[in-house]
Amino acid sequence: MDSGQLPTSQADIDVTTPSVARMYDYYLGGTDHYPVDAEACLQLSRVAPSTQALAVNNRRFLQRAVRVLAEEEGVRQFLDHGSGLPTQDNVHQVAQRVDRSSRVVYVDNDPIVLAHGRTLLEENDETAVIQADMRATDAIFEHPETRRLLDPEQPTAALFVSVLHCIPDKDDPGALVRRVASRLAPGSFVVICHLVSERADIREETTRLMLRNTGGNWGRVREPREVERYFEGLDILDPGHLVEVSTWRPDSELSRSQRTDEWIEYGGIGRVR
DSSP states (O other), X not given: OOSSOOOOSGGGSXXXXXXXXXXXXXXXXXXXXXXXXXXXXXXXXHHOTTHHHHHHHHHHHHHHHHHHHHHHSOOOEEEEETOOSOOSSOHHHHHHHHOTTOEXXXXXOOHHHHHHHHHHHTTOTTEEEEEOOTTOHHHHHHSHHHHXXXXXXXXXXXXXXXXXXXXXXXXXXXXXXXXXXXXXXXXOEXXXXXXXXXXXXXXXXXXXXXXXXXTTOOOOOBOHHHHHHTTTTEEEOTTSXXXXXXXXXXXXXXXXXXXXXXXXXXXXXXXXX
């Protein structure tokens, strides 16, 4: 990943290597992906057949988390790390339904995300998409669009939704969370969900597959206890502990949790003291 500006013309988009953002788009039923992404998803689903349901549940968790923070906690600023391709009910749409003045900065390093995001947001002055490595905390917070939209003295929700498993151990995703939290005003929030598995065979096989398909541009599937450490120093919102995300504040009794022994998205929301 590169924190510098990348070109966004069609010729500069690598259609020979799967992209995590485009694979996610495929699983959500989108159209902004290529055959190489679809093939990578088919390979992944053979190892973990629940992956498409997992992607849908993860997206719904993101939408619920943003709505709850906007409605119940009064958050009006959102910083979405590794935002991925625009789809239905994006962060700014959920937040701005609660309050039209809500401001959102999307961060991603995939050039196709930048191109599609800027097109979507041309008419929305309260929202911006910047191309940066999500590990480049200083560059993100000092970016002109971040400075324009996010008041450092006001509570902000920093989102890390299904992205920290893209970061290898050598880059320490927990340290990234701590760096970002240290830049946020008291009363801000950090939203995290992460791919985890209790099964070593699933962790190893899915990690190996993703590393091969993305040319090494990935981290690993981790264990639940590792993700729990990312919340150290934060006060976890109701229910007070991390959960499989389809069970976090479900919209109705009809919402179904993901029942699988393969892998799950595990997370919650922490309040910055």
